[in-house]
Amino acid sequence: MNSGFIVLNIFSLIVSVILIIVFFIKERVHHVEDNIYGNLLIMVFLTNLIGLILGLSLNIDNIYKDFIIIGLNKIYLIFLIISLTIFAYYTYCISRYFKENSKIINGIFFLFAFLNSLVILILPLEVNTVDNSSMTSGMAMNYTVLMFGVVYLFLMFLVLSDLKNLRNKKFIPVILLIVEAILMIVVQAFFPEMNYLVNPSWVITCLVMYFTIENPDVKMIEQLNIARDTAEKANAAKTDFLSNMSHEIRTPLNAIVGFSNLLLNDKDLSASAKDEVQDIIMASENLLEIVNGILDISKIEAGKLEIINTEFRMEDVFKELVTLSKGRLQDKPIEFKTSIDPAIPVLYGDASRIKQICVNILTNAIKYTKEGWIEFKVDSIIKDNICRLIISVEDTGIGIKEENIDKLFNKFERLDLEDNITIEGTGLGLAITKKLVDLMHGKIVVQSVFGKGSKFTVSIDTRVVKNPTLTKEEEKENPNVVVKNKKVLLVDDNKVNLKVAERLLQTYGITVTSIESGIECLERIKNGEVYDLIMLDDMMPKLSGVETLKKLKEIKGFNTQVVALTANALTGMKEKYLNDGFDAYLAKPINKDELNKVINKFLGEE
Numbered sequence: 001m002n003s004g005f006i007v008l009n010i011f012s013l014i015v016s017v018i019l020i021i022v023f024f025i026k027e028r029v030h031h032v033e034d035n036i037y038g039n040l041l042i043m044v045f046l047t048n049l050i051g052l053i054l055g056l057s058l059n060i061d062n063i064y065k066d067f068i069i070i071g072l073n074k075i076y077l078i079f080l081i082i083s084l085t086i087f088a089y090y091t092y093c094i095s096r097y098f099k100e101n102s103k104i105i106n107g108i109f110f111l112f113a114f115l116n117s118l119v120i121l122i123l124p125l126e127v128n129t130v131d132n133s134s135m136t137s138g139m140a141m142n143y144t145v146l147m148f149g150v151v152y153l154f155l156m157f158l159v160l161s162d163l164k165n166l167r168n169k170k171f172i173p174v175i176l177l178i179v180e181a182i183l184m185i186v187v188q189a190f191f192p193e194m195n196y197l198v199n200p201s202w203v204i205t206c207l208v209m210y211f212t213i214e215n216p217d218v219k220m221i222e223q224l225n226i227a228r229d230t231a232e233k234a235n236a237a238k239t240d241f242l243s244n245m246s247h248e249i250r251t252p253l254n255a256i257v258g259f260s261n262l263l264l265n266d267k268d269l270s271a272s273a274k275d276e277v278q279d280i281i282m283a284s285e286n287l288l289e290i291v292n293g294i295l296d297i298s299k300i301e302a303g304k305l306e307i308i309n310t311e312f313r314m315e316d317v318f319k320e321l322v323t324l325s326k327g328r329l330q331d332k333p334i335e336f337k338t339s340i341d342p343a344i345p346v347l348y349g350d351a352s353r354i355k356q357i358c359v360n361i362l363t364n365a366i367k368y369t370k371e372g373w374i375e376f377k378v379d380s381i382i383k384d385n386i387c388r389l390i391i392s393v394e395d396t397g398i399g400i401k402e403e404n405i406d407k408l409f410n411k412f413e414r415l416d417l418e419d420n421i422t423i424e425g426t427g428l429g430l431a432i433t434k435k436l437v438d439l440m441h442g443k444i445v446v447q448s449v450f451g452k453g454s455k456f457t458v459s460i461d462t463r464v465v466k467n468p469t470l471t472k473e474e475e476k477e478n479p480n481v482v483v484k485n486k487k488v489l490l491v492d493d494n495k496v497n498l499k500v501a502e503r504l505l506q507t508y509g510i511t512v513t514s515i516e517s518g519i520e521c522l523e524r525i526k527n528g529e530v531y532d533l534i535m536l537d538d539m540m541p542k543l544s545g546v547e548t549l550k551k552l553k554e555i556k557g558f559n560t561q562v563v564a565l566t567a568n569a570l571t572g573m574k575e576k577y578l579n580d581g582f583d584a585y586l587a588k589p590i591n592k593d594e595l596n597k598v599i600n601k602f603l604g605e606e
């Protein structure tokens with residue numbers, strides 16, 4: 001027997017054993033094709049083994065030699081056809097035709113292999129042994145070649161019918177097998193005795209299969225990628241859903257808050273009715289805060305929350321926070337102590353997020369303190385052009401158990417619920433606070449004695465602005481806005497929203513023209529109608545607010561100021577609308593103070 005044959009076949013036998021061991025001991029993802037691949041490995045190993053025994057048996061000298069060689073040859077051919085059928089089944093399973101594991105298809109492949117084996121077993125086979133090399137012929141051999149042809153045609157069909165995915169590495173093994181077959185036909189045409197290349201070629205194919213698609217690691221990574229893509233898609237869908245939901249909830253809330261504010265100004269309303277209206281406003285504000293919280297956390301988790309730095313005065317933020325907290329304290333027997341370092345210069349940072357952090361910890365202090373005092377302090381350490389803000393809120397409230405401090409920042413986590421059951425909350429505030437502090441590379445520290453009180457300290461670095469451009473004017477508070485003979489064009493596709501804004505604006509004595517589309521807005525301006533201010537909703541059918549504004553600006557001589565009035569209140573939206581060219585932004589539900597500011601800025605008179 002040719003020593004090349006022996007060496008090559010022993011080598012491929014060893015490789016196939018190693019492959020089997022590596023494949024079966026590794027933890028795997030269980031797919032249909034993985035099991036098929038496992039079977040293929042075993043079959044290839046057996047074919048190799050028989051091939052080797054067959055090669056070695058050519059040397060024996062025995063009266064049954066011919067019988068043994070024919071028998072072994074038949075088994076070898078049967079194993080080959082079974083291996084090829086398994087390979088075809090495998091390729092089918094990774095092809096685009098495979099939809100789900102079907103017993104019928106499974107049965108067809110099984111039947112194909114079984115019937116072929118039977119036919120090969122029955123049909124006559126001739127083996128000529130010359131110089132320790134054997135040549136097989138006869139009907140069994142011809143039949144095997146025919147069936148190989150059939151399977152190769154099937155494989156080629158699978159490959160060719162999915163040409164656009166040809167680059168996909170899953171096709172590498174099948175293309176390789178086809179190329180190997182062609183090569184072997186060519187080689188054997190010239191050197192008929194070199195039929196011992198079949199086994200090594202199978203092992204090479206299995207090896208390639210392993211390293212391209214069947215390696216459990218490759219599969220795991222593939223699975224992980226699929227899982228990650230699915231999760232990302234689901235998360236994006238969740239964020240979209242939440243932002244739509246926020247928009248949808250804001251629209252009716254706008255009506256509730258708007259009309260409640262109007263009712264408050266109604267002179268005929270009794271004192272008790274006014275009280276109830278106040279409660280409606282407070283409940284709506286709570287609801288709005290919850291919606292905003294859910295929206296924020298989902299944006300943060302989707303990595304979409306951006307820190308938007310601008311110039312700001314910490315003192316302004318502080319004043320707003322004090323006013324807001326005093327409002328929330330109502331008549332609780334709590335002393336509210338405040339202090340701010342007067343040396344804090346104009347800073348560059350995300351004022352609205354810093355404010356949000358403070359609102360969260362201040363609101364908690366107010367919620368979880370029955371009596372005593374709350375101290376809100378803003379200190380600073382300035383070094384070079386960095387100003388470290390040290391914001392602390394200390395209270396004499398219910399305090400937090402030591403073992404619970406670590407859980408504080410988990411989302412939806414509320415501590416000692418039995419005790420706090422009457423205190424409203426979602427358990428989102430501190431989770432958001434922590435994430436915001438992290439986003440600004442700051443720190444938050446909690447000190448607390450259960451039953452005595454807590455202290456939350458946040459430190460955030462901001463940049464000092466050397467030549468501030470902030471004008472003092474923006475600080476000016478003007479609660480009594482005076483408006484004379486002003487005309488506002490109000491554009492919103494939602495009738496209720498129109499009514500709310502219209503009524504709110506009318507309380508300033510403004511003449512309001514309400515229309516329901518951007519297209520009508522354009523027509524009116526083109527027709528020469530003049531207004532002192534345009535208030536434009538964004539999400540409108542056909543022509544959005546942003547598109548309307550763009551077209552308005554193309555109109556020659558157009559210089560009316562335009563305010564975005566929208567329920568699209570995702571974080572960063574204000575900046576986006578200002579970038580889009582709006583002169584100001586008002587979120588729905590319309591906040592009375594914000595509206596005051598806008599009216600004062602654009603329509604107010606000294």
Ligand code: ADP
Pocket residue numbers: 360364365367368395397398399400408413414415416420424425426427428429430431454
């Ligand atoms: P919630 O909406 O429940 O207030 P937070 O995330 O803001 O959610 O707070 C999580 C939990 O931490 C609260 O439910 C409360 O148990 C506890 N907590 C937060 N701040 C304080 C505080 N100042 N005093 C006592 N407990 C607090």
